[in-house]
Amino acid sequence: MLRRFSPRNPNKREQLSSRQIFILILCAVIAGIFLLRIPAKEANPLASDTLVTLHIPRGAPFTQIADSLIQQGLIESRRRFYWSARLKGKTDELQAGTYRVPGGLSYGKLVNFLSVAQPLQIRVTIPEGLEFEETAILLSKHFSFSAEDFAAYKDSAHLFHLPFEISSLEGFLYPETYDFYENASPREIIRRLIRQFLVEVDDSLRQVIRQKGKTVEEIITVASIIQGEAMIHDEMPVIASVYYNRLKRGMKLQADPTIQYIVPGPKIRLRQRHLEINSPYNTYLYRGLPPGPVNSPGRDAILAAVFPDTTKYLYFVARGDGSHVFSRTHREHLKAKAAFQQVRWEVYRQQQREKAPSP
Template sequence: MSNGSKKQEMLSKMQERKSEVKIVRRIVAIIAAVIIIALAGAGWFGYSYVKEALQPIDPNATKTIAVEVPIGSSLSTISALLEKKGIIKDARVFKYYAKFKNESQFQAGDYDLTKAMTFDELIESLKTGKVYRKPVFTMTIPEGLTLEQIGNIIEKKTPYTQQQFMDLVTSDAFVQQMMANYPELITDAVLADTIRYDLEGYLFPATYPYYEEKPSLEAIVEEMISAMNDVVRNYSDVLAEKEMSVHELLTFASLLEEEATAQTDRETIASVFYNRIKTDMPLQTDPTVLYALGGHKDRVLYEDLEVDNVYNTYKNKGLPPGPIAGAGKSSIEATLNPSKTEYFYFLADKEGVNHFSKTYDEHLQKVEKYLRKAE
């Protein structure tokens, strides 16, 4: 073979090798691109999956699901249980989220959970042993409000009107149902003809959370009654010892609540009322006059004290027929644990400070000193 032929053959082989290298490079590039795309796709899928798994299964769910966490359950066991019950999407995501938050001390017990709960809400519930959820809205019922005043708050905070509320709480059927549900709290005493509203004073003042936009009006009211039942049952032994009924307790406590100011000593006011009852003196407390009149006044006049009404404690001795407002826990406890004093009179000055007296003459002197001279 001539030198020219050999040279041509070498050039041909070199050209073939260059072509092969180009093809290999192209294949490698394609494979690398496919791998990158696959990894990116897998990463995006993983990111989307985890992001979705971190969200509540159904943010609008209200139905509760019973979950029993056995004693000694590990985080892995609890996570798997929540996934099995449909509370969360993925047990592994919940487990790693809890570990990332350094949360592991969960309590055994029976829980009523929902698909609307976030991971943080679930963790808080499992840590405290209580079901924790962020409420849709809350409603605060302050101490010392009448049913009509509570109705005003409900009208502002819920879709229900004050009239709808009053229609419900004065409904014989609803009252009877509450008596059946809470027999130790609501007794036949509320059915006396002299009582204005059967359930007056039986709705506990507190801040209530709601986890749905429109809870039923019946559920709203019953929750307040149930809260009062929970509070009062703690004092059943004391009531038995004092031979005092729940109705008397709530009636007495409502007087303290209405007489209270920011600086009021409820226990001492309670002692004044008890001292008057023991000596057959009328209680003569202005809030009962206002309740008898059916409205609020900045100042009770002498002519108001003569109103002919069973709630007027200037005209009638002893407690009124029933509560005149909703009493808080402090007034209830003051009713059961009054101070021991010899006071029969008290007044609040312009600053809300109370001044107590043993005699009427002493009381008149304090009226002159703290009220009339201040006018």
């Protein structure tokens, strides 16, 4: 008769597996301690007052980070650095960016430093009157993202939860000087610019805008046109009055900044053919405001749009020195235009004389 096999301890195999796992963990800990005994000293011979610039690219794997540390003289052993980060559970906590790393750190202290250090900051000035795409190009020269990556957010106002409705982010990237971390993303930068916009156009100013029966987007649209026209800030409230007077009378705004907005590329001297471009932004063809802002206006232009001067002016033309001549009637305006054309002609003749070869 066959005997049924009955093991004395049915859990023996499981107990052995657990012991094996425990032994493996113990060996790993002992190996880690052994490897870290020497790295507990300085990981490099650099003096403690030495600062080394280290750049960690976005998405760089741990091995690439270690190679960069070796190249910069901050570590001598890739393996010891790995085990230092592994035992601290920080192999995935070394962030992209550019850092100033002090010399003379141990492997463990170097891991701690890189896991909590803030990247270097970049100071960027965004001028008044830039279009969204122009801002994207400017920022792409300072950061690792492309202008296209930044510009892709133009029609994503819903991502930033503004307290009012807008059709796009054009006009709402507040022009100012900012300090950003070197690894800042387009979304982080846009959020910062919008936050500054909400500081400048705060609740009290938005309440005034509502009391005037206007929306924030309408005010910023007018402000952007003023920003594009004015070189002298004291003239901004007067220019605002001209546009509001024309709107009240049902006249076309005939604002050059709205044409510049639909002409691709850098700002140019407008010709008659540009004034005939069929676009809702063409205020020479269509009455009323364009669909939205045409650039990001500064505070003076915004305040001028909210608090315009009270005038009867309907026209203005450049003098040639940055200021404007304002007129109430079309006849006065034609005289002012003729005077400006004379100034322009004199400038042209002077340029031709300067180019002519001397006898």
